[in-house]
Amino acid sequence: MKKIALIYMGGTFGCIGEPLSPIPAENFIPQLQRVLPLHLNIECFVAPSIKDSSASTATDWLQLIQLIQNLQLKNYQYFVVIHGTDTLSYASATLARFLGQSAHVVLTGSQYPLLNVSGTNTREFTDAIDNLNFALDAVATSSVGVYLAFHHQLIHAQTALKRHTTESDAFAGINAKDNLITHQQSYVVHEHDIEKAQSFNCLSLMAQPIAIEQQIKNLKNLQQHPPHALILQGFGTGNLAVNEELISTLHTLQAQGCAIVLTTQVPFGTINQHYAVSEWTQHANIIISDCLGHADLYAKALKMYLQYDSVDQWHAHWHDSV
Structure with missing residues (x-):
């Protein structure tokens, strides 16, 4: 039994x-x-x-x-x-x-x-x-x-x-009877992981239909104490209104050790890179979410935080089987 x-x-x-x-x-x-x-x-x-x-x-x-x-x-x-x-x-x-x-x-x-x-x-x-x-x-x-x-x-x-x-x-969510291809590698949790997780700071910023100048001000407010991971929840397939100042603000946050991930605030569906979102995200050098939901994105960010200490490492390993 x-x-x-x-x-x-x-x-x-x-x-x-x-x-x-x-x-x-x-x-x-x-x-x-x-x-x-x-x-x-x-x-x-x-x-x-x-x-x-x-x-x-x-x-x-x-x-x-x-x-x-x-x-x-x-x-x-x-x-x-x-x-x-x-x-x-x-x-x-x-x-x-x-x-x-x-x-x-x-x-x-x-x-x-x-x-x-x-x-x-x-x-x-x-x-x-x-x-x-x-x-x-x-x-x-x-x-x-x-x-x-x-x-x-x-x-x-x-x-x-x-x-x-x-x-x-x-x-x-996706019914367990439906096939979901997952290749998650198990991760043995040690005491040092639990201690490190106490400091994990993950912030999700859901875009609102406000002027881009206000979006930039909101992002600049984070520069004093940037989180380890900033999740930007865009519209539709991840669309956001951007300009050079907003992208420069994102670069500043990254330089301060903040990993920035773009996702969508829409509950179901994924980001579609065929839209204009693709070009500016490459210029901004931000991570594109490949997760199966917002909670899954949180969990992946946590795992990345425990494994890697720099934004460059997040970029290098984001699409690994983690």
Whole structure:
């Protein structure tokens, strides 16, 4: 029988009360064990970091990855992670980028708590049990890789997007039944990676239809304290209004150690280099995103940051299988 490691990382799934507040993990795990299918070989673990997922950062996900990799050394190969929905897409993409095809991993969560207000029994109406059972079934039957299981949809983790704040059908992405060619190399997380990730500064700037002079001012404001990675979310296929001053401003940021990546703010589809966007991006010497969604771009930027220390190295290795 396949041995499944069920890792609890907090979120609405493990909350009680009105308004909702989390139960301490040591009190929640026994309640969780009561609803697990008896025919499966499941062992429960508590993630190194338990918090509201809106407060989760790269450090929390790297610690989770480290836990999974340590459990792999103990012959676990099947993992289900319970995580809050606010940053579930980011967690999913990060695990996919770092674990690759090294294990069977399914993340899930819920829009409603597992337990009632008092925490004494399961909630009368909840999607928590359904999502958990679906994830447990999916991890045992799906091919190796990382997935998000939610509302009877199994999604490739790198493509996950939260599309609704409250509905049970909360996530979109490429269905796991559809072929997604991925060549992610697994990355063994060490303590120095977790320490370095604490300083990771990634800023996403979504273009608005404002005068180009204002766009330039916004970019120049970053020059005092530039991030490690600046993601420019353009219109359509990545289009932005540019001139020589804007490109010069981008060059200044790059010279200060800021890697600049162009993507689109459109949720689905990729950048099309047949448009005018191609010429100015070469002049500006910025990186063009080849990722499968915004969360995947965040995860790739994090991995690049941990591996490389200069903007030139980002350019040289961006299209490697990282």
